[in-house]
Amino acid sequence: MAAAESFNLDDAFVCPPGGPPPDQAPNGVISAPGAAVGITAGQSVNFTGAGTDPDNHLPLTYLWDFGGGATNTTQQNPGDVMFANPGTYTVTFTATDALGLADPTPDSRIITVYAAGGCPASLLPNPSFETDVTGWKGIGATIARVAGGSSGSFSCRVTSPASTSAFYVEDSPRTVGSTTGVGYHFGASVRSDAAHGVCRIRIMEYLNNTKVGELDSPVVTLSPSWQRLEVSYTPVQTGSALYFTVKDNPVVAAEAFDVDDCSYCPLARSTASAAQVKAASAEMEEAVAFGARIRSLVAPNPVVGASLLKFSTLRSGPLHVAIFDVSGRRVRALADDSQSPAGFHALLLDERGDHGARLDSGVYFYRIRSADGLEQGRFLIMH
Numbered sequence: 001m002a003a004a005e006s007f008n009l010d011d012a013f014v015c016p017p018g019g020p021p022p023d024q025a026p027n028g029v030i031s032a033p034g035a036a037v038g039i040t041a042g043q044s045v046n047f048t049g050a051g052t053d054p055d056n057h058l059p060l061t062y063l064w065d066f067g068g069g070a071t072n073t074t075q076q077n078p079g080d081v082m083f084a085n086p087g088t089y090t091v092t093f094t095a096t097d098a099l100g101l102a103d104p105t106p107d108s109r110i111i112t113v114y115a116a117g118g119c120p121a122s123l124l125p126n127p128s129f130e131t132d133v134t135g136w137k138g139i140g141a142t143i144a145r146v147a148g149g150s151s152g153s154f155s156c157r158v159t160s161p162a163s164t165s166a167f168y169v170e171d172s173p174r175t176v177g178s179t180t181g182v183g184y185h186f187g188a189s190v191r192s193d194a195a196h197g198v199c200r201i202r203i204m205e206y207l208n209n210t211k212v213g214e215l216d217s218p219v220v221t222l223s224p225s226w227q228r229l230e231v232s233y234t235p236v237q238t239g240s241a242l243y244f245t246v247k248d249n250p251v252v253a254a255e256a257f258d259v260d261d262c263s264y265c266p267l268a269r270s271t272a273s274a275a276q277v278k279a280a281s282a283e284m285e286e287a288v289a290f291g292a293r294i295r296s297l298v299a300p301n302p303v304v305g306a307s308l309l310k311f312s313t314l315r316s317g318p319l320h321v322a323i324f325d326v327s328g329r330r331v332r333a334l335a336d337d338s339q340s341p342a343g344f345h346a347l348l349l350d351e352r353g354d355h356g357a358r359l360d361s362g363v364y365f366y367r368i369r370s371a372d373g374l375e376q377g378r379f380l381i382m383h
Contacts, residue, residue, distance in 0.1 A: 026053040028095030030107040044080040051095035083113045128152045140167035150189040150226040155260035166338040168247035176242035179235040187263040192222035196251040203233040207240040302380035306350045317371030
Protein backbone atom coordinates (compact mmCIF):
# COMPACT_ATOMS: atom_id res chain seq x y z
CA MET A 1 0.00 0.00 0.00
CA ALA A 2 1.50 3.28 -1.09
CA ALA A 3 1.31 6.52 0.90
CA ALA A 4 -1.13 9.22 -0.28
CA GLU A 5 -3.02 6.73 -2.49
CA SER A 6 -6.31 7.90 -4.09
CA PHE A 7 -9.32 6.43 -5.98
CA ASN A 8 -12.45 7.68 -7.77
CA LEU A 9 -16.02 7.18 -6.47
CA ASP A 10 -19.19 7.64 -8.55
CA ASP A 11 -22.89 6.72 -8.48
CA ALA A 12 -22.88 5.87 -4.77
CA PHE A 13 -25.99 5.54 -2.65
CA VAL A 14 -26.90 4.32 0.81
CA CYS A 15 -29.31 1.40 0.94
CA PRO A 16 -31.90 1.62 3.66
CA PRO A 17 -32.51 -1.45 5.78
CA GLY A 18 -34.08 -4.14 3.62
CA GLY A 19 -32.33 -3.15 0.38
CA PRO A 20 -32.73 -0.45 -2.31
CA PRO A 21 -36.08 1.34 -2.78
CA PRO A 22 -38.47 -0.37 -5.18
CA ASP A 23 -38.68 0.83 -8.75
CA GLN A 24 -41.64 3.17 -9.29
CA ALA A 25 -43.78 2.71 -12.37
CA PRO A 26 -43.70 5.24 -15.21
CA ASN A 27 -46.78 7.12 -16.36
CA GLY A 28 -47.93 7.25 -19.98
CA VAL A 29 -50.47 9.84 -21.17
CA ILE A 30 -52.34 9.98 -24.48
CA SER A 31 -51.98 13.54 -25.80
CA ALA A 32 -54.19 13.03 -28.86
CA PRO A 33 -56.98 12.34 -29.33
CA GLY A 34 -58.15 14.16 -26.25
CA ALA A 35 -61.38 12.17 -25.95
CA ALA A 36 -63.34 9.31 -27.47
CA VAL A 37 -63.69 9.56 -31.25
CA GLY A 38 -66.30 8.37 -33.76
CA ILE A 39 -65.24 7.89 -37.40
CA THR A 40 -66.31 6.05 -40.54
CA ALA A 41 -64.45 2.90 -41.63
CA GLY A 42 -61.42 3.85 -43.71
CA GLN A 43 -60.83 7.13 -41.87
CA SER A 44 -57.87 7.85 -39.60
CA VAL A 45 -57.32 9.11 -36.05
CA ASN A 46 -54.17 10.95 -35.01
CA PHE A 47 -52.38 9.46 -31.98
CA THR A 48 -49.60 11.05 -29.91
CA GLY A 49 -48.39 10.24 -26.41
CA ALA A 50 -45.93 11.22 -23.69
CA GLY A 51 -44.36 9.50 -20.71
CA THR A 52 -42.60 10.36 -17.43
CA ASP A 53 -40.76 8.25 -14.85
CA PRO A 54 -40.38 9.29 -11.18
CA ASP A 55 -37.07 7.39 -10.86
CA ASN A 56 -35.74 8.78 -14.14
CA HIS A 57 -35.05 5.26 -15.39
CA LEU A 58 -34.71 6.24 -19.03
CA PRO A 59 -35.16 5.75 -21.88
CA LEU A 60 -38.83 4.86 -21.79
CA THR A 61 -40.33 2.53 -24.37
CA TYR A 62 -43.93 2.62 -25.53
CA LEU A 63 -46.65 0.33 -26.82
CA TRP A 64 -49.84 1.40 -28.57
CA ASP A 65 -52.41 -1.41 -28.55
CA PHE A 66 -55.23 -0.55 -30.95
CA GLY A 67 -57.54 -3.28 -29.70
CA GLY A 68 -57.58 -5.11 -33.02
CA GLY A 69 -58.62 -2.06 -35.01
CA ALA A 70 -55.12 -1.45 -36.42
CA THR A 71 -51.59 -2.86 -36.17
CA ASN A 72 -49.97 -2.24 -32.77
CA THR A 73 -46.84 -0.08 -32.71
CA THR A 74 -43.97 0.85 -30.40
CA GLN A 75 -43.64 4.38 -31.81
CA GLN A 76 -44.26 7.08 -29.24
CA ASN A 77 -46.18 9.21 -31.75
CA PRO A 78 -47.61 7.01 -34.52
CA GLY A 79 -49.59 9.90 -36.06
CA ASP A 80 -52.54 9.08 -38.32
CA VAL A 81 -53.79 5.51 -37.82
CA MET A 82 -56.44 4.15 -40.17
CA PHE A 83 -59.27 1.93 -38.90
CA ALA A 84 -60.55 -0.22 -41.75
CA ASN A 85 -63.35 -2.18 -40.10
CA PRO A 86 -66.47 -1.11 -38.18
CA GLY A 87 -66.48 -1.78 -34.45
CA THR A 88 -65.70 -0.29 -31.05
CA TYR A 89 -62.01 -0.40 -30.14
CA THR A 90 -60.31 0.34 -26.83
CA VAL A 91 -56.89 1.83 -27.58
CA THR A 92 -54.29 1.70 -24.78
CA PHE A 93 -50.92 3.46 -24.44
CA THR A 94 -48.35 1.84 -22.14
CA ALA A 95 -45.01 3.30 -21.06
CA THR A 96 -42.23 1.02 -19.76
CA ASP A 97 -39.06 2.20 -17.98
CA ALA A 98 -35.48 1.10 -18.67
CA LEU A 99 -35.68 -1.56 -15.93
CA GLY A 100 -38.68 -3.19 -17.61
CA LEU A 101 -41.41 -1.90 -15.28
CA ALA A 102 -44.60 -0.98 -17.17
CA ASP A 103 -47.32 1.53 -16.30
CA PRO A 104 -49.93 -0.62 -14.48
CA THR A 105 -52.82 1.69 -15.48
CA PRO A 106 -52.32 2.54 -19.17
CA ASP A 107 -54.16 5.55 -20.58
CA SER A 108 -56.91 4.62 -23.05
CA ARG A 109 -59.37 5.98 -25.62
CA ILE A 110 -62.54 4.51 -27.12
CA ILE A 111 -62.64 4.64 -30.94
CA THR A 112 -66.03 3.91 -32.50
CA VAL A 113 -65.79 3.02 -36.20
CA TYR A 114 -69.00 3.15 -38.17
CA ALA A 115 -69.64 1.23 -41.37
CA ALA A 116 -69.15 3.14 -44.62
CA GLY A 117 -72.94 3.22 -44.92
CA GLY A 118 -73.27 5.01 -41.58
CA CYS A 119 -74.11 3.92 -38.05
CA PRO A 120 -74.07 0.25 -37.00
CA ALA A 121 -77.85 0.56 -36.54
CA SER A 122 -79.84 3.68 -37.37
CA LEU A 123 -82.03 5.02 -34.58
CA LEU A 124 -84.27 6.90 -37.01
CA PRO A 125 -87.87 5.66 -36.99
CA ASN A 126 -88.18 5.77 -40.82
CA PRO A 127 -84.71 5.70 -42.42
CA SER A 128 -85.51 4.03 -45.77
CA PHE A 129 -89.05 5.13 -46.76
CA GLU A 130 -90.19 1.58 -47.44
CA THR A 131 -93.79 2.38 -46.41
CA ASP A 132 -94.20 6.17 -46.51
CA VAL A 133 -92.39 9.45 -45.75
CA THR A 134 -93.61 9.73 -42.16
CA GLY A 135 -91.12 11.55 -39.94
CA TRP A 136 -89.84 13.83 -42.69
CA LYS A 137 -90.97 17.07 -44.32
CA GLY A 138 -89.82 19.23 -47.22
CA ILE A 139 -88.64 22.80 -46.69
CA GLY A 140 -89.04 24.83 -49.87
CA ALA A 141 -89.85 21.54 -51.54
CA THR A 142 -92.34 18.69 -51.80
CA ILE A 143 -91.47 15.12 -50.84
CA ALA A 144 -92.86 11.81 -52.10
CA ARG A 145 -92.02 8.11 -51.83
CA VAL A 146 -90.69 6.72 -55.11
CA ALA A 147 -89.49 3.33 -56.34
CA GLY A 148 -85.77 2.61 -56.25
CA GLY A 149 -83.53 2.90 -53.22
CA SER A 150 -79.93 2.57 -52.13
CA SER A 151 -81.05 0.05 -49.50
CA GLY A 152 -84.48 -1.44 -50.02
CA SER A 153 -87.02 -0.82 -52.77
CA PHE A 154 -88.00 2.81 -52.16
CA SER A 155 -86.56 6.26 -51.46
CA CYS A 156 -87.79 9.81 -50.85
CA ARG A 157 -87.86 12.24 -53.78
CA VAL A 158 -87.37 15.90 -52.84
CA THR A 159 -88.56 18.34 -55.54
CA SER A 160 -88.10 22.10 -55.54
CA PRO A 161 -90.50 24.62 -57.08
CA ALA A 162 -89.64 26.53 -60.23
CA SER A 163 -86.70 28.40 -58.70
CA THR A 164 -83.01 27.95 -57.97
CA SER A 165 -83.30 28.62 -54.22
CA ALA A 166 -81.82 26.05 -51.88
CA PHE A 167 -84.26 23.43 -50.60
CA TYR A 168 -84.09 20.46 -48.27
CA VAL A 169 -85.79 17.64 -46.40
CA GLU A 170 -85.63 17.48 -42.59
CA ASP A 171 -86.62 15.14 -39.79
CA SER A 172 -89.97 16.08 -38.26
CA PRO A 173 -90.46 15.66 -35.36
CA ARG A 174 -86.82 16.05 -34.28
CA THR A 175 -84.96 12.80 -33.82
CA VAL A 176 -82.70 14.54 -31.28
CA GLY A 177 -85.16 16.69 -29.38
CA SER A 178 -82.93 17.32 -26.37
CA THR A 179 -79.15 16.91 -26.50
CA THR A 180 -77.48 15.22 -23.54
CA GLY A 181 -73.78 16.13 -23.82
CA VAL A 182 -72.73 13.52 -26.36
CA GLY A 183 -71.92 13.91 -30.05
CA TYR A 184 -74.00 12.44 -32.87
CA HIS A 185 -73.27 10.87 -36.24
CA PHE A 186 -75.58 11.38 -39.23
CA GLY A 187 -75.61 9.83 -42.70
CA ALA A 188 -77.72 9.73 -45.87
CA SER A 189 -77.42 8.49 -49.46
CA VAL A 190 -78.39 10.82 -52.33
CA ARG A 191 -78.74 10.74 -56.12
CA SER A 192 -80.46 12.63 -58.97
CA ASP A 193 -81.63 11.55 -62.43
CA ALA A 194 -80.70 14.95 -63.83
CA ALA A 195 -77.23 14.96 -62.20
CA HIS A 196 -77.50 18.60 -61.15
CA GLY A 197 -76.89 20.46 -57.92
CA VAL A 198 -74.65 20.16 -54.90
CA CYS A 199 -75.93 18.22 -51.90
CA ARG A 200 -74.89 18.01 -48.24
CA ILE A 201 -76.12 17.10 -44.79
CA ARG A 202 -76.62 20.17 -42.61
CA ILE A 203 -77.07 19.82 -38.87
CA MET A 204 -78.57 22.87 -37.16
CA GLU A 205 -78.78 23.23 -33.39
CA TYR A 206 -81.50 25.34 -31.76
CA LEU A 207 -82.05 26.29 -28.14
CA ASN A 208 -85.25 28.15 -27.22
CA ASN A 209 -85.86 28.83 -30.94
CA THR A 210 -82.43 30.43 -31.37
CA LYS A 211 -79.84 28.79 -33.60
CA VAL A 212 -76.68 28.18 -31.58
CA GLY A 213 -74.72 25.89 -33.89
CA GLU A 214 -74.47 24.53 -37.42
CA LEU A 215 -72.29 22.10 -39.34
CA ASP A 216 -72.24 20.85 -42.95
CA SER A 217 -70.96 17.53 -44.21
CA PRO A 218 -68.55 17.44 -47.15
CA VAL A 219 -70.57 18.11 -50.32
CA VAL A 220 -71.22 15.85 -53.30
CA THR A 221 -72.24 16.83 -56.81
CA LEU A 222 -75.40 14.89 -57.54
CA SER A 223 -75.25 12.09 -60.11
CA PRO A 224 -77.52 9.19 -61.16
CA SER A 225 -75.50 6.92 -58.84
CA TRP A 226 -76.04 6.80 -55.09
CA GLN A 227 -73.45 8.74 -53.07
CA ARG A 228 -72.96 8.75 -49.33
CA LEU A 229 -72.99 11.81 -47.05
CA GLU A 230 -71.62 11.53 -43.49
CA VAL A 231 -71.07 14.04 -40.68
CA SER A 232 -70.48 13.96 -36.92
CA TYR A 233 -71.76 16.85 -34.82
CA THR A 234 -70.87 17.90 -31.27
CA PRO A 235 -73.65 20.04 -29.72
CA VAL A 236 -72.77 23.43 -28.32
CA GLN A 237 -75.51 23.19 -25.68
CA THR A 238 -77.30 20.53 -23.67
CA GLY A 239 -81.08 20.40 -23.86
CA SER A 240 -81.05 21.76 -27.42
CA ALA A 241 -82.75 20.32 -30.52
CA LEU A 242 -80.88 19.14 -33.62
CA TYR A 243 -82.34 19.58 -37.09
CA PHE A 244 -81.17 16.77 -39.40
CA THR A 245 -81.45 18.15 -42.95
CA VAL A 246 -80.35 16.95 -46.39
CA LYS A 247 -79.98 20.05 -48.55
CA ASP A 248 -79.57 20.76 -52.26
CA ASN A 249 -78.18 23.92 -53.79
CA PRO A 250 -79.74 23.58 -57.25
CA VAL A 251 -78.25 24.51 -60.60
CA VAL A 252 -81.56 24.60 -62.49
CA ALA A 253 -85.14 25.40 -61.51
CA ALA A 254 -87.49 22.62 -60.38
CA GLU A 255 -84.55 20.36 -59.51
CA ALA A 256 -85.17 17.10 -57.67
CA PHE A 257 -83.02 14.60 -55.78
CA ASP A 258 -83.61 11.28 -54.05
CA VAL A 259 -82.54 10.49 -50.49
CA ASP A 260 -82.41 7.09 -48.78
CA ASP A 261 -80.76 5.04 -46.05
CA CYS A 262 -80.71 7.91 -43.55
CA SER A 263 -78.96 7.16 -40.28
CA TYR A 264 -78.35 8.65 -36.87
CA CYS A 265 -76.61 7.37 -33.75
CA PRO A 266 -74.91 8.89 -30.70
CA LEU A 267 -71.13 8.93 -30.43
CA ALA A 268 -69.31 7.63 -27.38
CA ARG A 269 -68.97 11.10 -25.84
CA SER A 270 -68.68 14.74 -26.73
CA THR A 271 -65.35 16.14 -27.89
CA ALA A 272 -66.28 19.71 -26.99
CA SER A 273 -64.80 20.90 -23.73
CA ALA A 274 -66.90 22.25 -20.88
CA ALA A 275 -65.10 25.59 -21.27
CA GLN A 276 -66.16 25.81 -24.93
CA VAL A 277 -69.78 25.07 -24.10
CA LYS A 278 -69.79 27.56 -21.20
CA ALA A 279 -68.24 30.32 -23.31
CA ALA A 280 -70.62 29.74 -26.20
CA SER A 281 -73.60 29.76 -23.83
CA ALA A 282 -72.57 33.03 -22.19
CA GLU A 283 -72.10 34.76 -25.53
CA MET A 284 -75.39 33.45 -26.87
CA GLU A 285 -77.28 34.75 -23.86
CA GLU A 286 -75.62 38.16 -24.23
CA ALA A 287 -76.46 38.34 -27.94
CA VAL A 288 -80.08 37.34 -27.38
CA ALA A 289 -80.61 39.63 -24.40
CA PHE A 290 -78.97 42.78 -25.72
CA GLY A 291 -78.94 42.38 -29.49
CA ALA A 292 -75.21 43.11 -29.45
CA ARG A 293 -73.05 41.90 -32.29
CA ILE A 294 -70.25 39.52 -31.24
CA ARG A 295 -67.00 39.86 -33.13
CA SER A 296 -65.89 36.61 -34.70
CA LEU A 297 -63.30 34.49 -32.93
CA VAL A 298 -62.01 30.94 -32.84
CA ALA A 299 -61.80 29.41 -29.37
CA PRO A 300 -59.72 27.65 -28.32
CA ASN A 301 -57.02 28.97 -30.63
CA PRO A 302 -54.75 27.20 -31.62
CA VAL A 303 -57.09 24.43 -32.78
CA VAL A 304 -56.03 21.09 -31.32
CA GLY A 305 -58.70 18.52 -32.15
CA ALA A 306 -61.78 20.75 -32.21
CA SER A 307 -62.73 24.37 -31.56
CA LEU A 308 -65.65 26.69 -32.25
CA LEU A 309 -65.89 29.61 -34.69
CA LYS A 310 -68.27 31.99 -32.91
CA PHE A 311 -69.89 35.13 -34.28
CA SER A 312 -73.25 36.88 -34.51
CA THR A 313 -75.29 38.49 -37.27
CA LEU A 314 -77.74 41.35 -36.83
CA ARG A 315 -79.68 40.71 -40.03
CA SER A 316 -81.12 37.55 -41.54
CA GLY A 317 -80.09 36.61 -45.07
CA PRO A 318 -77.39 34.66 -46.92
CA LEU A 319 -74.59 33.24 -44.79
CA HIS A 320 -71.43 31.75 -46.27
CA VAL A 321 -68.50 30.70 -44.08
CA ALA A 322 -65.34 29.09 -45.47
CA ILE A 323 -61.79 28.24 -44.39
CA PHE A 324 -58.74 29.00 -46.57
CA ASP A 325 -55.07 28.06 -46.37
CA VAL A 326 -52.22 30.57 -46.73
CA SER A 327 -52.23 30.15 -50.53
CA GLY A 328 -55.86 31.28 -50.69
CA ARG A 329 -57.21 27.80 -51.52
CA ARG A 330 -60.54 26.98 -49.90
CA VAL A 331 -60.17 23.86 -47.75
CA ARG A 332 -63.49 23.73 -45.89
CA ALA A 333 -67.02 25.14 -46.21
CA LEU A 334 -68.54 25.56 -42.75
CA ALA A 335 -71.82 27.16 -43.82
CA ASP A 336 -73.52 27.85 -47.14
CA ASP A 337 -77.04 29.07 -46.41
CA SER A 338 -79.21 31.16 -48.71
CA GLN A 339 -81.40 32.29 -45.80
CA SER A 340 -79.95 32.22 -42.29
CA PRO A 341 -81.66 33.83 -39.27
CA ALA A 342 -79.99 36.64 -37.37
CA GLY A 343 -78.41 35.85 -34.01
CA PHE A 344 -75.56 33.94 -32.48
CA HIS A 345 -73.70 31.29 -34.51
CA ALA A 346 -71.24 28.67 -33.25
CA LEU A 347 -69.74 26.45 -35.95
CA LEU A 348 -67.68 23.39 -35.09
CA LEU A 349 -64.14 23.76 -36.45
CA ASP A 350 -61.84 20.74 -36.49
CA GLU A 351 -58.64 19.66 -38.25
CA ARG A 352 -60.43 18.24 -41.32
CA GLY A 353 -60.96 19.60 -44.81
CA ASP A 354 -64.02 19.29 -47.05
CA HIS A 355 -63.37 15.64 -47.90
CA GLY A 356 -62.32 14.49 -44.45
CA ALA A 357 -58.55 14.71 -45.03
CA ARG A 358 -56.53 15.97 -42.08
CA LEU A 359 -55.22 19.51 -42.58
CA ASP A 360 -51.55 20.27 -42.00
CA SER A 361 -50.43 22.28 -38.99
CA GLY A 362 -50.19 25.99 -39.79
CA VAL A 363 -52.07 29.26 -40.20
CA TYR A 364 -55.55 29.28 -41.76
CA PHE A 365 -58.07 32.02 -42.48
CA TYR A 366 -61.85 32.13 -42.12
CA ARG A 367 -64.16 34.34 -44.17
CA ILE A 368 -67.75 35.13 -43.11
CA ARG A 369 -70.07 36.66 -45.72
CA SER A 370 -73.48 37.63 -44.36
CA ALA A 371 -76.14 40.30 -44.75
CA ASP A 372 -74.02 42.35 -42.35
CA GLY A 373 -71.04 42.31 -44.75
CA LEU A 374 -67.65 40.59 -44.77
CA GLU A 375 -65.72 39.52 -41.68
CA GLN A 376 -62.38 37.71 -41.70
CA GLY A 377 -59.88 36.32 -39.23
CA ARG A 378 -57.15 33.77 -38.83
CA PHE A 379 -56.32 30.87 -36.53
CA LEU A 380 -53.66 28.22 -36.05
CA ILE A 381 -54.02 24.44 -36.33
CA MET A 382 -51.52 22.45 -34.27
CA HIS A 383 -51.04 18.66 -34.18
